Amino acid sequence: MAPGDAQRNTYVALSPAPMTQASTAMSAIKDYILSQHLQPGDPLPTESKLCAGLGVSRSSVREAVRTLVALDIVEVRHGHGMFVGQVSMRPMVESLVFRGLLAPGDDYASLRDVVEVRTTLDIALADQVVKTWKDRPDPVLDGYIDDMEELAAEGKTFSEQDRAFHARLLEPLSNHLWSHLIDAFWAVHTLTVPLMDAPAAEDIIITAKAHREMLEAARKGDADAYRKATRRHYAPLASALSA
Amino acid sequence: MAPGDAQRNTYVALSPAPMTQASTAMSAIKDYILSQHLQPGDPLPTESKLCAGLGVSRSSVREAVRTLVALDIVEVRHGHGMFVGQVSMRPMVESLVFRGLLAPGDDYASLRDVVEVRTTLDIALADQVVKTWKDRPDPVLDGYIDDMEELAAEGKTFSEQDRAFHARLLEPLSNHLWSHLIDAFWAVHTLTVPLMDAPAAEDIIITAKAHREMLEAARKGDADAYRKATRRHYAPLASALSA
Numbered sequence: 001m002a003p004g005d006a007q008r009n010t011y012v013a014l015s016p017a018p019m020t021q022a023s024t025a026m027s028a029i030k031d032y033i034l035s036q037h038l039q040p041g042d043p044l045p046t047e048s049k050l051c052a053g054l055g056v057s058r059s060s061v062r063e064a065v066r067t068l069v070a071l072d073i074v075e076v077r078h079g080h081g082m083f084v085g086q087v088s089m090r091p092m093v094e095s096l097v098f099r100g101l102l103a104p105g106d107d108y109a110s111l112r113d114v115v116e117v118r119t120t121l122d123i124a125l126a127d128q129v130v131k132t133w134k135d136r137p138d139p140v141l142d143g144y145i146d147d148m149e150e151l152a153a154e155g156k157t158f159s160e161q162d163r164a165f166h167a168r169l170l171e172p173l174s175n176h177l178w179s180h181l182i183d184a185f186w187a188v189h190t191l192t193v194p195l196m197d198a199p200a201a202e203d204i205i206i207t208a209k210a211h212r213e214m215l216e217a218a219r220k221g222d223a224d225a226y227r228k229a230t231r232r233h234y235a236p237l238a239s240a241l242s243a
Numbered sequence: 244m245a246p247g248d249a250q251r252n253t254y255v256a257l258s259p260a261p262m263t264q265a266s267t268a269m270s271a272i273k274d275y276i277l278s279q280h281l282q283p284g285d286p287l288p289t290e291s292k293l294c295a296g297l298g299v300s301r302s303s304v305r306e307a308v309r310t311l312v313a314l315d316i317v318e319v320r321h322g323h324g325m326f327v328g329q330v331s332m333r334p335m336v337e338s339l340v341f342r343g344l345l346a347p348g349d350d351y352a353s354l355r356d357v358v359e360v361r362t363t364l365d366i367a368l369a370d371q372v373v374k375t376w377k378d379r380p381d382p383v384l385d386g387y388i389d390d391m392e393e394l395a396a397e398g399k400t401f402s403e404q405d406r407a408f409h410a411r412l413l414e415p416l417s418n419h420l421w422s423h424l425i426d427a428f429w430a431v432h433t434l435t436v437p438l439m440d441a442p443a444a445e446d447i448i449i450t451a452k453a454h455r456e457m458l459e460a461a462r463k464g465d466a467d468a469y470r471k472a473t474r475r476h477y478a479p480l481a482s483a484l485s486a
Contacts, residue, residue: 102276113418121367177357
């Protein structure tokens with residue numbers, strides 16, 4: 001994809017510091033976080049201390065911090081200082097949403113791909129979810145479904161409750177990557193879905209009901225019923241996207 | 244996770260430009276890419292033109308570009324200019340690797356989670372892969388396996404061929420998110436695996452052979468055999484990680 005000479009423009013290097021200094025600073029900040037066993041939310045040294053400690057220029061530290069902020073590895077709270085970031089999937093969400101917008105073809109194609117990934121992941125986790133939730137009561141989870149059904153009956157959507165439901169369903173799994181991954185695709189979805197028309201009232205009701213069916217199947221220990229309910233959960237969306 | 248006063252340090256805001264200007268510049272650059280229907284590798288205007296066009300300061304444009312570079316939405320080639328980036332999963336890989344290193348607990352815990360995600364994704368795609376590759380010859384794919392088996396016989400590992408095999412296996416699927424996602428987890432894996440001891444010679448041979456079994460099962464249209472071969476593919480790694 002290297003551009004030919006014809007595509008060249010008269011750009012002058014943005015960075016006042018050589019790339020290597022900023023890369024060094026970035027690695028050093030990451031190493032510092034690891035060697036000090038810092039966790040998300042823990043404070044980091046001031047910019048001056050970092051410059052002195054690493055023996056690099058202020059501009060290199062700034063460049064490094066900017067990149068680490070974009071990756072959610074460092075968080076800057078203005079007036080308070082720098083902290084270890086949440087190291088969330090936010091950068092992935094941002095990148096995926098932009099990739100979807102960039103993709104040639106119809107607007108729905110990228111959203112269809114995201115919905116397919118969500119469906120497949122939820123179905124792939126059926127055995128684990130069912131094992132975790134068998135005979136396990138949880139008033140919070142039931143509460144989310146009650147709220148969804150109430151909103152659906154009024155023709156309203158319920159994205160807050162929906163996200164909270166899926167997050168809580170996966171939270172007890174021992175591998176936390178799943179909840180991060182599925183939540184990231186949920187976020188990509190939510191950021192892309194405004195492209196679509198509002199869902200029909202009956203589709204909202206079907207989707208709300210499918211959440212209850214998923215949870216009931218899990219509590220009964222029935223992985224097959226869980227997979228079927230998951231498909232019903234995504235069916236109205238899938239058919240709207242292929243229309 | 245808000246830090247208490249005791250944790251505060253005497254940090255002075257890093258950014259010379261107010262956050263809002265840089266955010267505006269970032270949105271404007273993204274909008275420009277979308278409205279001009281640019282694709283990865285296409286050139287972007289010079290920094291001066293962006294400043295003039297957006298009516299924001301040079302420092303805001305620099306800050307915005309730094310963030311967009313970190314997200315792989317913009318690429319800076321020194322001496323050549325700015326281009327639309329590959330919008331790859333690289334930011335996610337960087338973030339996941341760091342998250343794994345940051346996680347408390349034993350070093351293998353995060354690698355085990357990554358291997359579980361890889362296994363589950365590969366198994367979840369069995370039906371699609373089998374449908375795509377049934378009765379479909381491909382000398383390139385066969386070549387990767389021949390190379391793997393040759394290297395394995397000499398007790399050597401084959402990560403290049405391994406990655407190329409999985410990428411080519413998923414490439415014909417209509418939803419490209421899968422190959423990006425699986426390749427991203429592959430990369431996380433490769434960056435984390437040096438923590439481990441070198442694999443045993445017989446495990447290398449089993450893994451090479453499992454690739455051939457996966458492909459043969461797919462060509463026979465046997466999804467169940469494909470899933471079993473996928474499990475055999477990951478078995479040596481999974482047992483090394485739980486040792």
